[in-house]
Amino acid sequence: MTNLLSVKNLSISVPSAKGRVSVVDNVSFEIPAGKKIGMVGESGSGKSLTAYALMRLIKSPVSIDGGEIFLNGREILGLSSKEFRLLRGNEISMIYQDPMSALNPIMRVGQQIIESIQLHSSVSKSVARKAAIDLLASVGIPEPESRIDSYPFEMSGGMLQRVVIAIALSGEPKVLIADEATTALDVTTQDRVLTLIDKLAAERNLSVLLITHDLGVAAQFSDDIMVMYAGKLVENGSVEQIFSNPAHPYTKALLDSRCDYTIDVNKPIKSIAGQPPRPDNRPSGCVFSPRCAHAEPKCSASVPPLTSSQGRLTACFRSDELFQVGAVN
């Protein structure tokens, strides 16, 4: 299978009182065509910045210090902004957490979709309007002929997120990045929007990068999962591998600390001691080692590389001995 999107050694830094500090550290991954990848991690793990880099939205004072991003075989970090504008929306598109702030509040939603369609192809306004109505219908908005003239404030959060999805798809991109796109929605609405993205991805053979802090959302939606912690990609494998047989202590601890309605209420939740390190205070060696129950001296001495272990990639010196399939831990 060809890799539609390929990220190699991406590093991003921000300024701090201690000089520039790394917030995304040497992250590499691939997204094959038509695959849905979930990227999970806590706040500050570097999920969103990675997505912004893919969209070329990193602006000073944040900067990309190194790495390459290949979109359909073409390196995009080296392109001029003018060249990349031809790709943004046409090849790769993104939806965000808050649909209300992604839309112009004083412009009818239809006009915002039409504007986007006309930006990507030179069609007349009436053709674009027709296309906008079709798009609204395809994202499941009832009565699209009349809803096209609604203002954002006349629509609910779930409907607005559908409009945003319609705009994101107006240039017929191959890659869709959804950055916490259902986080602000109620759980029943979230379920419907995720089902919609799933359906659209299948119909259009989209590659989707779903960024979320919600393990349940990632488990339900994705083919493969990437786990980020403190700017590092710590584990990357299939959804079954990650959720049934995690091979990194952080992934395991994260799963143990979840609180959904299937856990045993008679025991305290196994929480992870401490909190994720701030970017200007990252530990040496493995970034998770100070909070890790299995850390050994070597873990704080050097950085474990992302290597293949039990059929997936994991960045832990001890993953083989700790997480052999079937081992009790």
Place this chain on the structure above:
Amino acid sequence: MSTELKVVASASGISRIFRGGSNEVRALDDVSFSLHEGKTLALVGESGSGKTTAARILLGLDTPSAGSVEVLGQTLGTLKHEEMRLLRREIQVVQQDPFSQLNRRHSVQRIIEGPLLAFNIGDKESRKKKVIELLEAVGLEKEHLRRRPHELSGGQCQRVAIARALALDPKIVVLDEAVSALDVSVRAQVLNLLRKLQQERGLTYFFITHDLGVAHYMADEVAVMFRGRIVERGTREDVFENSQHHYTIGLLASVPLANPQAVKSNKEQVQTLPSPEDGDACLYRTRCAVGMNRPDCKSTTLTLTKGTATHSWLCHSPQGS
């Protein structure tokens, strides 16, 4: 909930109507609940279901349009200003946003000391002792005393807010989405802390959350709200393992579980639901696979049906029927 437990607060038939021009929003519609000493009542529901309005009314920050609220034997709305002020010692709140609920210009010490100062309790030395005791109780250290909120993480801020809420040794703590803004690993720590504090201090919690997993973990009793009404109420087991209202069932089925296998079976129950409309006896009718085709769900007024001693629901055709 067994009747032997002392009721420390109760709402009877409270409604809250917000009017704006010709619009009228029933944020709460004939809602009743009781808080039992040392126990947790979780109020769950989606945005706009009226959870926070109920919390505000219980805290005396809003007045119901109808119905009455009693806290520790006193009826809210009949109290003199000073009586209400004293009652507030017994009922405290922790809110959602770790940062905005703390005064960013105050140190942690000043924040936690705030309620003691407001009630003129103790001298400088005894207050400081109390603050340190609280700080340790919520898992923070002395070195945090001089810090300001911006120097703390979200989880630490939430611990400070909890310490402040406990400063006056209240009987009741209202937790309004108190862990919703926290990351998974930190949320687990704070939930465990809240449980420990409840056991140590015999606190009664009124736990408002949209997160069913959190409600399941924390609650002895659960009330599910939908559009201003409590549609199902019972013990944790009643509501989660023997759900009767179709909304509760739909809500549970919508929660994505961190288990790829469990999800697939759940998935089949979920349907695309049209948005609700007004004027129906059951406000969930238009989204309900069962009620959609039943005329009584449209026309016949609903009352809470008591299925068992602990479990009741607002539905003409519950799951078990």
